[in-house]
Amino acid sequence: AQKITQTQPGMFVQEKEAVTLDCTYDTSDPSYGLFWYKQPSSGEMIFLIYQGSYDQQNATEGRYSLNFQKARKSANLVISASQLGDSAMYFCAMRAYNNNDMRFGAGTRLTVKP
Amino acid sequence: DAMVIQNPRYQVTQFGKPVTLSCSQTLNHNVMYWYQQKSSQAPKLLFHYYDKDFNNEADTPDNFQSRRPNTSFCFLDIRSPGLGDAAMYLCATSRDFGPGGTDTQYFGPGTRLTVL
Numbered sequence: 310a311q312k313i314t315q316t317q318p319g320m321f322v323q324e325k326e327a328v329t330l331d332c333t334y335d336t337s338d339p340s341y342g343l344f345w346y347k348q349p350s351s352g353e354m355i356f357l358i359y360q361g362s363y364d365q366q367n368a369t370e371g372r373y374s375l376n377f378q379k380a381r382k383s384a385n386l387v388i389s390a391s392q393l394g395d396s397a398m399y400f401c402a403m404r405a406y407n408n409n410d411m412r413f414g415a416g417t418r419l420t421v422k423p
Numbered sequence: 424d425a426m427v428i429q430n431p432r433y434q435v436t437q438f439g440k441p442v443t444l445s446c447s448q449t450l451n452h453n454v455m456y457w458y459q460q461k462s463s464q465a466p467k468l469l470f471h472y473y474d475k476d477f478n479n480e481a482d483t484p485d486n487f488q489s490r491r492p493n494t495s496f497c498f499l500d501i502r503s504p505g506l507g508d509a510a511m512y513l514c515a516t517s518r519d520f521g522p523g524g525t526d527t528q529y530f531g532p533g534t535r536l537t538v539l
Contacts, residue, residue: 346530351532352513352533353530353531353532354466354515354530356527356528356530414465415464415465
């Protein structure tokens, strides 16, 4: 069975600082993908970044980077130089081979303070 | 350049009155998904279509049905909405499942359903 855990219900960060959102996962499948989505108050789920289980390097997309530690089964999202517009709910998700279900964590609400 | 479009954005229905939510995509993706997201919770997959093949999640209530008349459109029908069905309904698409299920899912803006 797949399981995604986000242990931080809420996080605060000062504008222009970096913040790390935690995500751990559990799966017995050797092949899987890890995703981070941002959900502003408007409700749309915005894809941010993807990491494949066989990728050798950590994924980066602009100010977003994924700190992938396979042995520890963690896939933390790092947002550098936080902006006020980064305030939103952030979901970590995983999808494994032979499983059509994208499993989401409970989410972390990030608030960026001016 | 909207890619996944959901209509309406807000829907109000009465208890027991059938309602249909609409999703369309311009990505020509093979797979379309419907998720239910209740307040302060993670999205929960209801079902998906791979092309015309329908796949229902085991715990999706019978009250929820879906139709995909063509590649671009997918509908969510709630036959007799209850108060517990009030939620955000998210449509998503992916090109395929990808090796190891890795194809990214792209979401629409969602339809927020209120049941009176």
